[in-house]
Amino acid sequence: MTMFIIQAALLFAIAFFLGCIIGSLLKRMFGAEKMSATAETAPSSSVAEKRPVEPSKPEPKKSPAEKEEPVEKTIEKPAAKKPAKAVSKSKPAKAKTASAPKVQDDLKRIKGIGPQNESRLKSIGVTTYAQIAAWSKGEQKEIGERLSFPGRIEREDWVKQAKVLAKGGDTEFAKRVDKGDVDSSKGEAKSVSTGKQPPVMNTAPDTGADDLTQIDGVGNALEKKLNAIGIYKFDQIANWTAEHQEWIGHELGFSGRPERENWVGEAKALASGKLAKATAKSKRGAITAKRKK
Amino acid sequence: MFYLIEQLFLLLLIAFVIGLFVGWTTHQTDNTQQ
Numbered sequence: 146m147t148m149f150i151i152q153a154a155l156l157f158a159i160a161f162f163l164g165c166i167i168g169s170l171l172k173r174m175f176g177a178e179k180m181s182a183t184a185e186t187a188p189s190s191s192v193a194e195k196r197p198v199e200p201s202k203p204e205p206k207k208s209p210a211e212k213e214e215p216v217e218k219t220i221e222k223p224a225a226k227k228p229a230k231a232v233s234k235s236k237p238a239k240a241k242t243a244s245a246p247k248v249q250d251d252l253k254r255i256k257g258i259g260p261q262n263e264s265r266l267k268s269i270g271v272t273t274y275a276q277i278a279a280w281s282k283g284e285q286k287e288i289g290e291r292l293s294f295p296g297r298i299e300r301e302d303w304v305k306q307a308k309v310l311a312k313g314g315d316t317e318f319a320k321r322v323d324k325g326d327v328d329s330s331k332g333e334a335k336s337v338s339t340g341k342q343p344p345v346m347n348t349a350p351d352t353g354a355d356d357l358t359q360i361d362g363v364g365n366a367l368e369k370k371l372n373a374i375g376i377y378k379f380d381q382i383a384n385w386t387a388e389h390q391e392w393i394g395h396e397l398g399f400s401g402r403p404e405r406e407n408w409v410g411e412a413k414a415l416a417s418g419k420l421a422k423a424t425a426k427s428k429r430g431a432i433t434a435k436r437k438k
Numbered sequence: 439m440f441y442l443i444e445q446l447f448l449l450l451l452i453a454f455v456i457g458l459f460v461g462w463t464t465h466q467t468d469n470t471q472q
Contacts, residue, residue, distance in 0.1 A: 153446055153449065156446070156450055157449060157450060157453045158453075160450040160451075160453035160454040160457065161453040161454070161456060161457040161460075162457060163454060163457060164453065164454040164455060164456060164457020164458040164459075164460070164461060165457040165458075165460050165461035165464075166457075166461060167457075167458055167461060168457060168458040168459060168460060168461020168462040168463075168465065169461040169462065169464070169465035170461075171458075171461075171462060172461070172462045172465040173465060
């Protein structure tokens with residue numbers, strides 16, 4: 146009898162463990178799928194509807210198989226799942242580079258999204274309510290950090306608002322925006338119309354981002370903001386036109402600063418390696434240079 | 439005996455579902471760590 150109980154407990158533990166592995170694998174695979182779905186197309190709510198269906202699907206399939214010989218299966222399954230892991234890892238990167246859907250919603254109807262956040266979201270390919278509605282907690286955190294407002298998305302519950310709006314409903318805030326009561330959400334963003342957005346990278350390059358703080362005038366905070374916009378390399382900055390500089394200045398909240406401090410010139414020198422001293426220059430040096438100014 | 443085995447299977451199924459839930463909720467997707 147004790148033997149039976151031990152056996153049962155063991156099987157129970159194995160089943161639990163197996164469930165954990167499969168659950169996390171599903172999350173990983175499904176999370177990646179969702180990212181690509183949000184970035185590619187599907188402005189309808191079909192993306193959001195996928196969620197409850199998928200995780201439950203494979204479950205009944207696996208449990209009968211497991212019933213027969215659970216012990217043997219534990220050995221087989223993790224090995225069989227490994228290739229799937231490798232595939233899913235590459236998915237988020239692919240998803241991020243995917244182009245934005247053609248349909249665009251007025252994201253400013255979401256409380257917490259103003260003209261600036263809207264243009265930043267557009268720059269990373271988020272243009273519809275359905276995309277926001279489908280964000281997972283992890284994505285909310287990541288995008289919050291990219292927008293330089295960690296935790297804001299969760300705090301203001303953009304996802305919940307977006308779900309309502311994606312279904313064609315109206316939130317209290319959206320109604321006010323429609324009436325024109327909300328100044329910050331009126332019309333097109335001024336910041337969007339000033340200058341032109343330079344080409345950006347959606348993710349940090351594989352070769353590693355350059356240390357942008359080597360440019361005089363760029364501190365750690367500005368470097369973070371530039372990275373959030375999608376500027377990681379000196380040669381990106383080196384290729385900015387006057388319009389691009391205007392746009393960036395506006396985005397950073399320091400209009401005219403890139404031009405004034407000649408970021409482009411410095412970036413050109415840094416990118417070509419001519420400015421060897423600057424390359425070797427420490428952040429400390431950059432800060433003292435800033436203080437002198 | 440049959441009843442006992444059935445109970446065991448049910449228990450296993452429950453454990454599996456719990457595991458699935460735990461795995462799902464505790465797993466962090468890769469993109470959150472980037």
